[in-house]
Amino acid sequence: MFMDNILNHIGKTPLVHLDNLSQELKINVYAKMESMNPGKSLKDRSSKNILLQALKRKLINTKTTVIESSSGNMAIGLARVCSLLGLKFIAVVDPNINSQTLKILQLYGAHIEMVSVTDGTGSYLNTRLKRVQTLLSSIPNSYTTNQYSNPDNPQAHRHIFKEIKADLGHSPDYLFTAVSTCGSVRGILDEIAVNQDKTKVIAVDAEGSLIFSDQVKTRYIPGMGASRKPDFDITQSLYAHQLVSEQETIAGCYQLLKLECILAGGSTGAQVAALMKRAPTLEPGADVCMIVADDGERYLDTIYDTEWVKRKIDKK
Ligand SMILES: Cc1ncc(COP(=O)(O)O)c(C=O)c1O
Structure with a gap:
């Protein structure tokens, strides 16, 4: 009998040469x-x-309520898996979430906990994390997936590098990737370290994020940056990091759209901006990978809406 579900189709994503x-x-x-x-x-x-x-380690069962703080994408991933497994899911989100993402979460049956107070850094992450703790202490048989420090988060992303290497036939010279929890970059770095690959990893972060800097700034584009230091240690094994402003991020999104017809989310535009800044320092002909971390359709009302950009980003 043919047995399949949508979870079997996560990963093995295409690698595209951007001519x-x-x-x-x-x-x-x-x-x-x-x-x-x-x-x-x-x-x-x-x-x-x-x-x-x-599930395998019996940390959760069919009666568990799963709780996670997310700027959107992790919540969508969890909402789908929880729905398929019959688990209750509470997504702790903030007002920067895209309206489409919110709607999708509701359609998957997620319960939404919206925080409203910023955490003193112009962002909401610490408020969201506090709300997770409050929910955990008040809901019996609740469990947080805790993407910020759960080792199964980076573990999942080791495959990104394995797949890139398999498709290219060798390890790339450079890899650019945007950071927030730093789980994905940690997994990529772990995979590189195990095989002693030559790839130099450049983490791309938002100006005003506290991952690499201590200068906070209000940010409106979800998915990238954090208003706290990451739990995953990445500084030792990174080649470099590149900060990008939200204006540059949006310009990067449009550049990718114009040159490659790829409508991508903010963190991908930030990588394009970082690439433009760093390209003159890279060897001509070098193989450079970037990660199209999410799709642009969820940003039609924000990044791709000129009125929103004028109101939120240009006025900063
Ligand atoms: C669009 C997008 N790009 C990049 C990242 C960064 O990933 P990580 O949390 O693994 O650092 C995220 C994380 O949510 C994201 O949603």
Whole structure:
């Protein structure tokens, strides 16, 4: 009998050579299309692996309520897996969430906990994390997937690098990737370390995020950056990091759309912006990978809405 479900189609995403961007930058740029996962982001990998491992270790059962703080993508991944496994799911989100993401979460049956107070850094992450703790202490048989420090999060992303290497036939010279929990970059770095690959990893972060800097700034684009230091240690093994402003992020999104017809989310635009800044320092012809972390359709009312950009970003 044919046995299948949508979770079996997470991962093994395409690797695309970006001809026009490559020509412009005189390097070989490849995009790992994580936006082509069923939930349209790289967080499908984290949510599937964390929940399946938790089930295997009997940390959760069919009566468990799963709770997670998310800027959107992780919540979508978890909502789908929870729905398939028959688990209750509470997504703790904040007002920067895209309206489409909110609607999708509701359609998957997630319960939404919306925080409203910023955490003193112009962002909501610490408020969300406090709300998770409050919910955990008040709901019996509740469990947080805790994407911020759960080792099954980076573990899931080791496959991203394995797949890139298999498709290219060798390890790339450079890999650019956007960071928030730093789970995906940690997994990629772990995979590189195990095989002693030559790939140099450049983490791309938002200006105003506290991952690499201590200068906070209000940010409106979800998915990238954090208003706290990450639990996953990445500084030792990174080649470099690149900060990008929200204006540059949006310009990067439009650049990718114009040159490659790829409508991507903010963190991907930030990687394009980081690539443009760093390309003159890279060897001509170098193989450079970037991660298309999510799809742009969820940003039609924000990044791709000129009125929103004028109101929120240009006025900063
Ligand atoms: C669109 C997007 N890009 C990048 C990231 C960063 O991933 P990580 O949390 O693994 O650092 C996220 C995380 O939610 C995301 O949603």
